[in-house]
Amino acid sequence: MKAKFTILTLIALTGAAFAAPQTFDFKDPKGVNNAVFKLDAPLEAVNGSANGISGTVTFDPENPAAVKGKIIVTSDSLTVPNSMMNTHLHSDKWLDTAKFPEITFESKELKNVKTTGEVTTADVTGTFTLKGVSKELTVPAKFTYLKDKLGQRVPNQKGDLLVVRASFSLKRSDFNIMPGQMEDKVSDTIELTLSIAGASPK
Amino acid sequence: MKRILRIIALILIVGALAVWAATGANRGWTKNKVQIKTVDEVTGLEGIQWQDKFVPGVDLLAASTLGAGVLVGISFLFRTKPK
Numbered sequence: 444m445k446a447k448f449t450i451l452t453l454i455a456l457t458g459a460a461f462a463a464p465q466t467f468d469f470k471d472p473k474g475v476n477n478a479v480f481k482l483d484a485p486l487e488a489v490n491g492s493a494n495g496i497s498g499t500v501t502f503d504p505e506n507p508a509a510v511k512g513k514i515i516v517t518s519d520s521l522t523v524p525n526s527m528m529n530t531h532l533h534s535d536k537w538l539d540t541a542k543f544p545e546i547t548f549e550s551k552e553l554k555n556v557k558t559t560g561e562v563t564t565a566d567v568t569g570t571f572t573l574k575g576v577s578k579e580l581t582v583p584a585k586f587t588y589l590k591d592k593l594g595q596r597v598p599n600q601k602g603d604l605l606v607v608r609a610s611f612s613l614k615r616s617d618f619n620i621m622p623g624q625m626e627d628k629v630s631d632t633i634e635l636t637l638s639i640a641g642a643s644p645k
Numbered sequence: 646m647k648r649i650l651r652i653i654a655l656i657l658i659v660g661a662l663a664v665w666a667a668t669g670a671n672r673g674w675t676k677n678k679v680q681i682k683t684v685d686e687v688t689g690l691e692g693i694q695w696q697d698k699f700v701p702g703v704d705l706l707a708a709s710t711l712g713a714g715v716l717v718g719i720s721f722l723f724r725t726k727p728k
Contacts (some may be wrong), residue, residue, distance in 0.1 A: 475685045475692035486703070487673030492680070492693045522695050524676035589688070596687045606688045640688040 464503035467605040467641030469496055469514060473596065476639040478516055482615075483630035489528070495520030496639055498547075502605050504588050507563040508556040513549040514607075514639065537620055538574060547572045548580070561588045567609070573618040584609040593642050602644035609637040650720035654713035661709030665701045675702035 469476060476496040482489040495517030502510045518540040523529050533540040550569035557564050563586040571580045585608045593602035612634045616622035621629075665671070679698045682691050 473685065473692070474694070475683075475688070475690050477690075477693045479693070490680075492695075494693065522678065524678045524680070524695075524700075525674055526677050528674075587688075592687055596685075604688060606690065638690045640685070640690055 464501045464506075464509065465603060465605075465643040467500045467502060467512075467603075467643045469498045469500065469607075469639050469641040471496060471640065479636045479638070480521070481634045482632070484628060489523060489629060491521055491523040491532070493517070493521040493546075500550075500605060500607065500641055502586065502588065504561075504590070507558050507586060507588075508553050508565070510553060510563075510565075510567075510586065511550055513547060514637070516546040518544055518546050543574045545572075548582075551579075554581075561590070562586070563588070571613070573613075574620055576618040578613075578617060580611065580613065582609050582611040593644060596640075597642070600642075600644055602642055605641045605643070607637065607639050607641070609635075611635055647720045647723040647725060650716045650723075654716040654720075657709050657716070658713045661701075661706055665706055668700055671700050671702045673702050675705050676700040 474494055476494060478493045478496065480489075480491050480493070493516050496514065497517075498512060498514040500510060500512030500514070502512075518538050519533055521532060521538065521540075523532055532538055535542070548569050548571045550567050552568050553565040554568065555564075555566045565584060565586070566581050567584045568579065568581045570577050572578075587606040587608075589604040589606065591601070592604045593600050596604065612632050614631045615633055616631050677697060677699050678695045679700065681694045681696050683694070684691055
């Protein structure tokens with residue numbers, strides 16, 4: 444009986460040791476991480492992307508609901524296909540990238556957490572900051588934990604990967620981006636899609 | 646001179662139309678960058694890079710048509726020489 448109790452205790456402790464939260468770094472040396480944005484417009488939708496992604500997320504595969512983190516997008520990495528439009532986008536009338544160099548999302552809590560295998564979906568509530576304005580947003584997100592896959596991406600490096608995907612929309616007027624102006628030319632609604640992978644080396 | 650201006654106007658419109666059609670007949674705005682997408686095999690993520698490439702749009706067609714119209718308009722200022 445005592446031996447059985449000891450064995451069970453050892454198993455529990457070993458499991459707890461492997462269940463430690465891991466910190467994933469989202470600065471991607473391969474440049475794959477990106478955020479895509481789209482705004483409707485009469486002739487053609489404004490489609491662009493940003494790849495200046497960084498930040499960290501703490502994720503415990505045994506307790507996915509406890510995920511916490513902050514993702515940062517460098518605002519001057521936002522790019523659209525037309526150079527003149529790009530200049531306007533970065534100007535003080537729109538994103539004012541010189542004054543507000545970062546767009547951030549910092550998570551506070553997760554709800555509706557569902558885990559199937561290595562995939563966890565949840566509604567992530569956090570603070571989204573754009574052009575110096577911070578607002579609480581709830582964003583549906585999908586986390587895919589790829590154990591021991593870092594070596595396949597970065598040679599001679601052992602570790603895990605965490606892929607995060609999220610799609611949501613917000614209104615530019617809520618963030619003081621030309622509020623109430625040019626809505627007949629550029630939609631107030633911005634559709635955003637985040638596709639990023641973080642690494643946790645061992 | 647009248648005839649020369651009108652020929653230039655025609656060349657301008659036809660040339661712009663030919664370049665526009667040859668570069669994919671883009672029905673949106675003129676672009677000077679295009680997206681190059683690649684898929685990361687490990688994560689399944691689609692990476693996006695930008696490549697410099699000029700793709701004329703309908704705004705360029707409109708500008709060419711306007712330019713041709715101006716040339717034709719100017720051509721009317723020249724008198725036709727009596728034969």
